[in-house]
Amino acid sequence: MKPLLIAPSILSCDFSRLGEEIRAVDEAGADWIHLDVMDGHFVPNLTFGPPIVKAVRGASPKVFDCHLMIEPCDPFLEAFAQAGCDIITVHAEATTHLDRSLQAIRALGKKAGVSLNPSTPESVIEYVLDRLDLVLLMTVNPGFGGQAFIQPVVEKVRRVKQMIGDRDIHIEIDGGVTPQTAPLVVEAGADVLVAGSAVFTGGTPEHYAANMTAIRAACAKR
Numbered sequence: 001m002k003p004l005l006i007a008p009s010i011l012s013c014d015f016s017r018l019g020e021e022i023r024a025v026d027e028a029g030a031d032w033i034h035l036d037v038m039d040g041h042f043v044p045n046l047t048f049g050p051p052i053v054k055a056v057r058g059a060s061p062k063v064f065d066c067h068l069m070i071e072p073c074d075p076f077l078e079a080f081a082q083a084g085c086d087i088i089t090v091h092a093e094a095t096t097h098l099d100r101s102l103q104a105i106r107a108l109g110k111k112a113g114v115s116l117n118p119s120t121p122e123s124v125i126e127y128v129l130d131r132l133d134l135v136l137l138m139t140v141n142p143g144f145g146g147q148a149f150i151q152p153v154v155e156k157v158r159r160v161k162q163m164i165g166d167r168d169i170h171i172e173i174d175g176g177v178t179p180q181t182a183p184l185v186v187e188a189g190a191d192v193l194v195a196g197s198a199v200f201t202g203g204t205p206e207h208y209a210a211n212m213t214a215i216r217a218a219c220a221k222r
């Protein structure tokens, strides 16, 4: 069984102190740093692009887990790779040629991920499993932090876990993860939890450590 990893989403941090906040969650015990890139087109919100990723890359040596909510995605993969992302995840709904996008990410020397919106069936990844390092299952509709967890996705987690069999592929959950919802997806087979508001609530490094401890403790009996 893979160890449980927590990837705080910086979408919920204080953007005026971005580097400092990344350093704080790193020191508070984050396994990965989750970066939400939004284009105002695929999702109804805008965040940041490669120059910001590059600017904060030095704030933490932890894995930079880049969640691209952009359409098209292919023209920007190289820039995100050069900016210092370690994992690049594209949405299946945002690329016409998913197989090509995943090949392009690996050709850049990065880990390749695919994300599925809550309403997207898991069958879309059936023929690209051997090109994947990570499947990100959205448990909210992408675009904003602080939304409520969409419960029916738990069943999809179980199905994806079965589909991947003994392949070395992470199952990551993103959206509405709290100490209450985390055990549901972990029990179903998830091994990476993205959490934005549930980690950054409180606003101090001590809160971040306690918030991550609470999520881990809730999942400890999996």
Ligand SMILES: O=C(CO)[C@H](O)[C@H](O)COP(=O)(O)O
Binding pocket: 009, 011, 012, 034, 036, 067, 140, 141, 142, 143, 144, 145, 146, 147, 174, 175, 176, 177, 194, 195, 196, 197, 198
């Ligand atoms: O991809 C995302 C939104 O599209 C974010 O990663 C996600 O929403 C995290 O925020 P929270 O944990 O507050 O739900």
Ligand SMILES: [Fe+2]
Binding pocket: 009, 034, 035, 036, 067, 174, 194
């Ligand atoms: Fe995300």
